[in-house]
Amino acid sequence: xxxxxxxxxxxxxxxxxxxxxxxxxxxxxxxxxxxxxxxxxxxxxxxxxxxxxxxxxxxxxxxxxxxxxxxxxxxxxxxxxxxxxxxxxxxxxxxxxxxxxxxxxxxxxxxxxxxxxxxxxxxxxxxxxxxxxxxxxxxxxxxxxxxxxxxxxxxxxxxxxxxxxxxxxxxxxxxxxxxxxxxxxxxxxxxxxxxxxxxxxxxxxxxxxxxxxxxxxxxxxxxxxxxxxxxxxxxxxxxxxxxxxxxxxxxxxxxxxxxxxxxxxxxxxxxxxxxxxxxxxxxxxxxxxxxxxxxxxxxxxxxxxxxxxxxxxxxxxxxxxxxxxxxxxxxxxxxxxxxxxxxxxxxxxxxxxxxxxxxxxxxxxxxxxxxxxxxxxxxxxxxxxxx
Amino acid sequence: xxxxxxxxxxxxxxxxxxxxxxxxxxxxxxxxxxxxxxxxxxxxxxxxxxxxxxxxxxxxxxxxxxxxxxxxxxxxxxxxxxxxxxxxxxxxxxxxxxxxxxxxxxxxxxxxxxxxxxxxxxxxxxxxxxxxxxxxxxxxxxxxxxxxxxxxxxxxxxxxxxxxxxxxxxxxxxxxxxxxxxxxxxxxxxxxxxxxxxxxxxxxxxxxxxxxxxxxxxxxxxxxxxxxxxxxxxxxxxxxxxxxxxxxxxxxxxxxxxxxxxxxxxxxxxxxxxxxxxxxxxxxxxxxxxxxxxxxxxxxxxxxxxxxxxxxxxxxxxxxxxxxxxxxxxxxxxxxxxxxxxxxxxxxxxxxxxxxxxxxxxxxxxxxxxxxxxxxxxxxxxxxxxxxxxxxxxxxxxxxxxxxxxxxxxxxxxxxxxxxxxxxxxxxxxxxxxxxxxxxxxxxxxxxxxxxxxxxxxxxxxxxxxxxxxxxxxxxxxxxxxxxxxxxxxxxxxxxxxxxxxxxxxxxxxxxxxxxxxxx
Numbered sequence: 048x049x050x051x052x053x054x055x056x057x058x059x060x061x062x063x064x065x066x067x068x069x070x071x072x073x074x075x076x077x078x079x080x081x082x083x084x085x086x087x088x089x090x091x092x093x094x095x096x097x098x099x100x101x102x103x104x105x106x107x108x109x110x111x112x113x114x115x116x117x118x119x120x121x122x123x124x125x126x127x128x129x130x131x132x133x134x135x136x137x138x139x140x141x142x143x144x145x146x147x148x149x150x151x152x153x154x155x156x157x158x159x160x161x162x163x164x165x166x167x168x169x170x171x172x173x174x175x176x177x178x179x180x181x182x183x184x185x186x187x188x189x190x191x192x193x194x195x196x197x198x199x200x201x202x203x204x205x206x207x208x209x210x211x212x213x214x215x216x217x218x219x220x221x222x223x224x225x226x227x228x229x230x231x232x233x234x235x236x237x238x239x240x241x242x243x244x245x246x247x248x249x250x251x252x253x254x255x256x257x258x259x260x261x262x263x264x265x266x267x268x269x270x271x272x273x274x275x276x277x278x279x280x281x282x283x284x285x286x287x288x289x290x291x292x293x294x295x296x297x298x299x300x301x302x303x304x305x306x307x308x309x310x311x312x313x314x315x316x317x318x319x320x321x322x323x324x325x326x327x328x329x330x331x332x333x334x335x336x337x338x339x340x341x342x343x344x345x346x347x348x349x350x351x352x353x354x355x356x357x358x359x360x361x362x363x364x365x366x367x368x369x370x371x372x373x374x375x376x377x378x379x380x381x382x383x384x385x386x387x388x389x390x391x392x393x394x395x396x397x398x399x400x401x402x403x404x405x406x407x408x409x410x411x412x413x414x415x416x417x418x419x420x421x422x423x424x425x426x427x428x429x430x431x432x433x434x
Numbered sequence: 435x436x437x438x439x440x441x442x443x444x445x446x447x448x449x450x451x452x453x454x455x456x457x458x459x460x461x462x463x464x465x466x467x468x469x470x471x472x473x474x475x476x477x478x479x480x481x482x483x484x485x486x487x488x489x490x491x492x493x494x495x496x497x498x499x500x501x502x503x504x505x506x507x508x509x510x511x512x513x514x515x516x517x518x519x520x521x522x523x524x525x526x527x528x529x530x531x532x533x534x535x536x537x538x539x540x541x542x543x544x545x546x547x548x549x550x551x552x553x554x555x556x557x558x559x560x561x562x563x564x565x566x567x568x569x570x571x572x573x574x575x576x577x578x579x580x581x582x583x584x585x586x587x588x589x590x591x592x593x594x595x596x597x598x599x600x601x602x603x604x605x606x607x608x609x610x611x612x613x614x615x616x617x618x619x620x621x622x623x624x625x626x627x628x629x630x631x632x633x634x635x636x637x638x639x640x641x642x643x644x645x646x647x648x649x650x651x652x653x654x655x656x657x658x659x660x661x662x663x664x665x666x667x668x669x670x671x672x673x674x675x676x677x678x679x680x681x682x683x684x685x686x687x688x689x690x691x692x693x694x695x696x697x698x699x700x701x702x703x704x705x706x707x708x709x710x711x712x713x714x715x716x717x718x719x720x721x722x723x724x725x726x727x728x729x730x731x732x733x734x735x736x737x738x739x740x741x742x743x744x745x746x747x748x749x750x751x752x753x754x755x756x757x758x759x760x761x762x763x764x765x766x767x768x769x770x771x772x773x774x775x776x777x778x779x780x781x782x783x784x785x786x787x788x789x790x791x792x793x794x795x796x797x798x799x800x801x802x803x804x805x806x807x808x809x810x811x812x813x814x815x816x817x818x819x820x821x822x823x824x825x826x827x828x829x830x831x832x833x834x835x836x837x838x839x840x841x842x843x844x845x846x847x848x849x850x851x852x853x854x855x856x857x858x859x860x861x862x863x864x865x866x867x868x869x870x871x872x873x874x875x876x877x878x879x880x881x882x883x884x885x886x887x888x889x890x891x892x893x894x895x896x897x898x899x900x901x902x903x904x905x906x907x908x909x910x911x912x913x914x915x916x917x918x919x920x921x922x923x924x925x926x927x928x929x930x931x932x933x934x935x936x937x938x939x940x941x942x943x944x945x946x947x948x949x950x951x952x953x954x
Binding site: 149228230239246404421 | 455458459460548549550551552671677728729732734735736738739740742743744746747750751753754755756870873874877906907909910912913914915916917918919920921924
């Protein structure tokens with residue numbers, strides 16, 4: 048909780064009243080945790096961790112099923128998907144930090160970003176450039192095309208986030224907490240079906256420019272077998288890290304970032320200090336939408352398939368990542384995303400379970416984190432109001 | 435004047451965007467087909483005749499006009515015309531621009547169906563009413579203007595304000611009638627009235643399913659199952675105030691218990707319906723307890739997400755190859771044997787409708803008794819403020835667990851009957867969407883009360899079955915309805931009343947100085 052970069056600025060500006068409430072909350076929490084809960088949780092924790100250690104020992108030492116090459120492959124794919132999760136998770140964290148609501152429709156914002164990127168690439172492919180041999184815009188100027196596709200995807204997703212907040216969430220800002228959540232669920236269903244009706248339910252292939260061909264990549268030889276480091280994956284990972292660093296700088300250094308942190312801490316006081324709370328919230332949604340849009344375009348480039356349900360599972364996973372890192376905490380979301388990606392891709396192999404169950408693994412992580420450490424890995428201790 | 439025009443233009447832009455969206459999802463042709471069916475054409479085909487699309491455009495214009503004059507009853511006639519005209523002109527121009535783009539697509543034969551799936555050449559021609567593009571666009575703009583001017587004219591002629599006043603009076607009259615009715619029902623002869631009412635209801639419930647065809651009985655049965663589910667979730671969400679999103683997992687446990695114990699594959703146990711139903715209910719309640727134990731200290735959104743994760747885990751496990759030998763994997767379980775009552779097998783929808791009605795009555799009874807009891811008040815206290823409830827001596831963990839277990843038991847009951855009726859259950863029937871459906875129906879109906887749950891189940895499960903034409907647009911409308919309900923009427927169609935403590939009249943003076951006991 049002494050991490051200065053967590054979004055709500057708790058440590059320094061805390062007044063006595065809040066400290067008192069916090070101690071009171073802690074008392075209540077310890078009281079709540081008395082009785083069997085006090086016994087149950089450590090027992091559960093010890094049992095689970097012993098089991099995990101046992102399985103790891105069995106798989107890694109006794110059975111020795113996978114070689115170093117397989118582990119490298121899994122690590123690479125985990126890092127790539129983790130970067131995308133981190134980008135989406137940032138959106139959840141930013142919005143949760145300010146409004147204390149789960150933006151359930153965030154995955155759908157990402158889905159629209161993915162569609163925008165897909166259509167941008169298709170459109171560029173239709174523009175013919177005469178020459179020898181005749182080519183199209185996508186392959187003639189691939190870097191410009193990629194930048195434009197990202198700009199289009201981010202703009203679409205950002206404006207969607209803006210209107211989402213304006214239509215579905217802003218009228219409910221003073222309502223009880225259940226109400227905006229239901230509204231968000233409704234918006235999510237609406238957006239999914241709108242995409243299905245507009246773009247048809249079929250799966251679509253993303254056409255990448257030739258320099259980012261899917262499946263191609265640098266080859267590393269480990270243990271005598273080739274491990275491919277895909278171009279799309281490296282591109283995705285590097286870009287997501289760049290965006291994350293950019294966002295971090297924006298929140299820490301810029302005036303808007305300061306306004307966002309102030310609003311997250313206390314809306315009323317922030318308004319008294321001259322922060323335009325409404326526009327700050329709007330801009331938060333724009334930023335989180337833009338990041339989700341970038342994640343969507345990356346998803347299209349790397350995974351290659353886009354359809355109307357594409358945002359749902361990554362959305363929930365990213366929420367898990369945000370919770371894992373400590374919701375409301377920006378570095379937490381980044382770390383959580385990467386950890387979740389790695390666990391999801393290496394976990395089934397490490398624990399020796401079926402790869403179909405990787406989603407079960409991430410949901411189990413979610414349940415365990417929320418049960419044993421609801422504040423997340425890097426998070427502050429949450430006050431009563433927020434949990 | 436300037437602000438008026440600006441406001442109307444803003445309305446016009448909003449509605450223009452909505453109309454463009456409607457055209458891009460082919461909502462216009464769907465309405466056209468519906469109009470054609472109403473006017474008696476049996477088989478209108480994929481794309482309706484131009485006159486129906488013109489009618490649709492007129493209706494849209496009417497809508498813009500009504501929207502532009504909403505909450506503006508104090509304006510003069512001239513101002514109303516101005517507002518309606520500027521709003522409809524703006525939206526008409528936007529729609530016209532879309533049609534210009536569509537014309538360009540049509541003339542140049544650009545194949546855009548890869549991008550926007552409805553924009554086939556036939557569809558574009560139909561949207562332009564089968565005329566030449568220029569006339570088509572002009573007719574569209576004209577129709578929208580005409581429709582909105584009609585709305586404005588109606589508004590001026592009939593003076594909407596007076597109509598609203600009248601409506602309010604009618605509502606007040608109805609309300610007083612309702613109060614009188616309640617007075618009669620709860621008055622001296624209340625027992626008699628209740629017996630009469632219940633017997634009328636019983637006769638209706640017994641007779642109606644016999645007259646209906648099997649399709650309507652199926653729909654009615656589905657609604658009934660969702661009422662049971664809704665009541666169960668209402669105990670958890672409505673009464674004790676914990677948002678649980680993976681509720682359908684308990685339904686799955688009930689359904690799979692029934693299926694595994696009563697299907698020839700994969701185990702061929704054939705326990706019979708009733709023991710399996712009972713076991714399903716018990717197992718669901720137990721799993722509710724087990725899930726509840728570690729997560730009971732979570733609240734609000736966190737609880738929602740954890741239970742969502744639990745529901746997804748159950749679904750993925752059922753779907754994966756790991757449990758194929760035990761639960762049939764992604765194929766599900768088929769040929770589940772139906773129930774047998776006093777030696778008579780259930781073989782038609784009617785039997786199941788009676789079974790489901792019995793289930794609904796049982797569930798409503800249990801729900802009602804729980805709500806009125808000490809337990810119900812403890813839940814209410816937890817819902818309002820958990821800390822205060824704990825401070826007042828309510829064992830919150832115990833009561834929260836109890837709520838989850840009982841709610842899960844209801845879901846187990848519904849799941850068992852559901853699997854037996856459909857003779858099939860598979861992992862995809864228990865997806866997250868089903869949980870959200872149940873949650874939405876109790877929220878739309880009104881949280882925490884039985885009539886609200888029944889109304890919600892009819893609205894969200896019964897209406898879509900009746901409106902089969904809307905099939906594609908059903909979930910879209912559903913999502914929009916959820917958002918709209920939360921903004922306009924978050925308490926639901928039938929809001930709950932909070933129980934009040936009525937002081938006994940004779941004793942009131944004596945009791946004033948003493949402490950009034952709040953519990954029995």
